[in-house]
Amino acid sequence: MLRTHNLALHFDEGRTKALDGVDIEIFEGEFVAITGPSGCGKSSLLNLIGTLDNPTKGELFFCNQPYSALQDLSEFRREQIGFVFQSFHLIPTLTTLGNVLVPTIGRSSDHNAIDRASDLLKLMGLESRLNHFPGQLSGGERQRVAIARALINDPAFILADEPTGSLDSTNATHVLDVIANMRLKKSLTIVMVTHDPVVAAKADREICMCDGKVISGSRRNP
Amino acid sequence: MHAEESVDAVALARQMVKLHQSSGFEARMQVEVNDADKRMHLPFKVAVIGEITLEKQRLLLRGISPRKVREQTFAILATADAPARVIKSTQDKHSAADPYSPLFDSGLILWDLLAPWWGWAEQSVIGSDTFDDHPCSLIRSRTSQTENPISEVISCVDTTTALAWRTQLFDKQHTLLRTITVNLAMRSESGMLVARALTVEVPGISNTIITVYAGDEHYQIKPDTFSILESAPEAEQ
Amino acid sequence: MNLLRFAYDNLTRRPARTTLTMTAISLGIAAIVALTAIAWGFEASWQKANDARGTDLIVTRLASENTMPSPFIAEKVRPALVNLPHVRQVVGLLSEMLTVSYDAPPMFVFGWEFNSYLWEHLQLLEGRWPESRNEPVIVIGTLAAELLHKKTGDMIEIEGVEMPVVGIFQSSALVENGALILTLQLVQQITDKTGKVNVLNLQLDSSASDSDIANIKQQVRDTLPGYTAITSGELVSQNAVVRISKAMSNATILIASLVGALVVFNTMLMSISERTREIGLLLALGWHPRTVIKLIVSESAMLTFAGGIIGIILGVLLTRGLEHIELMRGKIDAVFSFPFLLGVLALSIVLGIFGGLYPAIKAARTRPSQALRQE
Numbered sequence: 001m002l003r004t005h006n007l008a009l010h011f012d013e014g015r016t017k018a019l020d021g022v023d024i025e026i027f028e029g030e031f032v033a034i035t036g037p038s039g040c041g042k043s044s045l046l047n048l049i050g051t052l053d054n055p056t057k058g059e060l061f062f063c064n065q066p067y068s069a070l071q072d073l074s075e076f077r078r079e080q081i082g083f084v085f086q087s088f089h090l091i092p093t094l095t096t097l098g099n100v101l102v103p104t105i106g107r108s109s110d111h112n113a114i115d116r117a118s119d120l121l122k123l124m125g126l127e128s129r130l131n132h133f134p135g136q137l138s139g140g141e142r143q144r145v146a147i148a149r150a151l152i153n154d155p156a157f158i159l160a161d162e163p164t165g166s167l168d169s170t171n172a173t174h175v176l177d178v179i180a181n182m183r184l185k186k187s188l189t190i191v192m193v194t195h196d197p198v199v200a201a202k203a204d205r206e207i208c209m210c211d212g213k214v215i216s217g218s219r220r221n222p
Numbered sequence: 223m224h225a226e227e228s229v230d231a232v233a234l235a236r237q238m239v240k241l242h243q244s245s246g247f248e249a250r251m252q253v254e255v256n257d258a259d260k261r262m263h264l265p266f267k268v269a270v271i272g273e274i275t276l277e278k279q280r281l282l283l284r285g286i287s288p289r290k291v292r293e294q295t296f297a298i299l300a301t302a303d304a305p306a307r308v309i310k311s312t313q314d315k316h317s318a319a320d321p322y323s324p325l326f327d328s329g330l331i332l333w334d335l336l337a338p339w340w341g342w343a344e345q346s347v348i349g350s351d352t353f354d355d356h357p358c359s360l361i362r363s364r365t366s367q368t369e370n371p372i373s374e375v376i377s378c379v380d381t382t383t384a385l386a387w388r389t390q391l392f393d394k395q396h397t398l399l400r401t402i403t404v405n406l407a408m409r410s411e412s413g414m415l416v417a418r419a420l421t422v423e424v425p426g427i428s429n430t431i432i433t434v435y436a437g438d439e440h441y442q443i444k445p446d447t448f449s450i451l452e453s454a455p456e457a458e459q
Numbered sequence: 460m461n462l463l464r465f466a467y468d469n470l471t472r473r474p475a476r477t478t479l480t481m482t483a484i485s486l487g488i489a490a491i492v493a494l495t496a497i498a499w500g501f502e503a504s505w506q507k508a509n510d511a512r513g514t515d516l517i518v519t520r521l522a523s524e525n526t527m528p529s530p531f532i533a534e535k536v537r538p539a540l541v542n543l544p545h546v547r548q549v550v551g552l553l554s555e556m557l558t559v560s561y562d563a564p565p566m567f568v569f570g571w572e573f574n575s576y577l578w579e580h581l582q583l584l585e586g587r588w589p590e591s592r593n594e595p596v597i598v599i600g601t602l603a604a605e606l607l608h609k610k611t612g613d614m615i616e617i618e619g620v621e622m623p624v625v626g627i628f629q630s631s632a633l634v635e636n637g638a639l640i641l642t643l644q645l646v647q648q649i650t651d652k653t654g655k656v657n658v659l660n661l662q663l664d665s666s667a668s669d670s671d672i673a674n675i676k677q678q679v680r681d682t683l684p685g686y687t688a689i690t691s692g693e694l695v696s697q698n699a700v701v702r703i704s705k706a707m708s709n710a711t712i713l714i715a716s717l718v719g720a721l722v723v724f725n726t727m728l729m730s731i732s733e734r735t736r737e738i739g740l741l742l743a744l745g746w747h748p749r750t751v752i753k754l755i756v757s758e759s760a761m762l763t764f765a766g767g768i769i770g771i772i773l774g775v776l777l778t779r780g781l782e783h784i785e786l787m788r789g790k791i792d793a794v795f796s797f798p799f800l801l802g803v804l805a806l807s808i809v810l811g812i813f814g815g816l817y818p819a820i821k822a823a824r825t826r827p828s829q830a831l832r833q834e
Contacts, residue, residue: 053826265561442532
């Protein structure tokens, strides 16, 4: 489903190589964890997959279509990708429901967005928190709101960058359970960046990175 | 390009004389006098009626208000071949008066109103200057007439509009007697730029602000308008 | 949840800044409203003076830069006018702006032909009208009476001639309320303009149509070189004072608009630089850059829309207040028209759109990966 070919991301006119010749493949419905020490290029890879950055070299493919052929990156992000960030990135002035609806703003013909958002929040166990503001929620609750937001447009895959990084172990487990649960319910592909081996162990496969290169797990074991 | 190189002083003087010609005009003005010590007097109003031709210049200055001013009328006649003559008329008598003396303790002087220096033979350009951002040529007019207390006038003339923005009047010893500056100009019906408000500064004595508040560029001179000039003065003033 | 609601929430989350920006905009709009209304009122008042008199056309010397058309001998022009079709009356008027008292501003002194239709629209409050064309008496408007502290029986000196006030009148036109009116012959005598007038007022019969008026204008042009026949509206719009006051209001509109746009520009620029991460997030969540532009421009347009409404209310109140303070009483007769206020509101929205456009484009160009990293 997702494939990269000789992917490179350089900064400072090539002096810093965040990614250097990365070739990976991720299959539909897979739960992949990208691990490695900090600064190894995990998040850079995730950003490239999420079209938040442009590669210096190489190409990415989605369902065998090169990213460079995509007409509208915004639409691609909106329709196919759901993002979950370590620091939640919720908008403090919007309620739980409002935050989940943010990706639908500006889309003219989306009439049942509120119903979908309410259902998702119910699935997250947040039905009693619809009108609360982020400041009134616990860390785990906030991340579950962020996950609901990532799912509002029924994406093909979820990109999660250290989703449990800011949570205590109880909440982290809860959030991971939610993600695993959603994956099954919605047959999602999940790519998660983490440095926590316990979290990584929950994934189907672990892609291990170091110094911008993939060390192991670039292909699924046959 | 320097103004003094391109301006012909004699031609300019001739133009000034020509521009001042009128078969009849009337201007009513308000005059405010400030002493050198900044003491302000109550303003007064006068009306000036004039007829200016090359051969003969006649002005009638009539007081309007207050009463003290209203009772006085002056007429001045200047011709090419005789010195200026002034008759002062009050309610009951006519008398000869000095054309060079100030009227109503102000800087208003009948002789100045005629600007006769533009008819003097000696005209020369002595430089260029600016006045309130208006570039002007400095024209020196001189006369050798001994009876005239003013023997030299330096005018700062905008040669494109023929308006003298500043006029300095000197005596034989080259002492500055007064400076007339234009504070406000307006276009007349004929399109000429004319002074609407003037300041006459007599160094160390007074500052007089003269503002024209009403006028008529086509005043009908009547046969008796200048009749007091024909009356025999009873006594020299 | 829609874009406008989101934009509104973004504004309310920073109440202090929103209030400050709105205050600045509303002050600018208030200045525009007040000055323009006063300028228009000034113009309308002049026109009202002519309209109230029942004057259909005014014959005057061709445009000069003076505030009043220059005087001419009435009898040179009148014979050509009285015989024109539809002309009922040709009435001379001579006016001057004169200092009557050193305690009061210069005032209009009007000379109106005795027994002409000009007098008919005035309402006599006290005293009587002049009884003959040469009777040396004055009638004064209510505002003139107030400014000069004069009542019937008091003496007024005009250009050295003392005359009694015999009547006080009221007119629907502010200009006339502040004026002193004498017979034409008297003003001609006092100002030494025997036989002269500034304008000749033409009253036409009721059957005169617009094309008849145009016809008369054409005939005056053809038969009286140097003269022009114009409607009161045209005369007023040529008046230097009216032109100056309009120029002033136009300058105010320009400056206030510029300042308004700059204030909005600055506010939105500050706002987006504080919200870089949030804008990055919106883009990451699949917002189209166009939607981000719409958001920021909506925010700035909302700011100026609200500022515009407050400014209009403020401007109207300010003008009404000015009309009532002692110093200004009777000098202001502001005119507020609904289309004008609507136009001001539209202007304020346009300001918001223009002021917010650059910040919006800048925001839309944010690179989401960098923005999300920003703390």
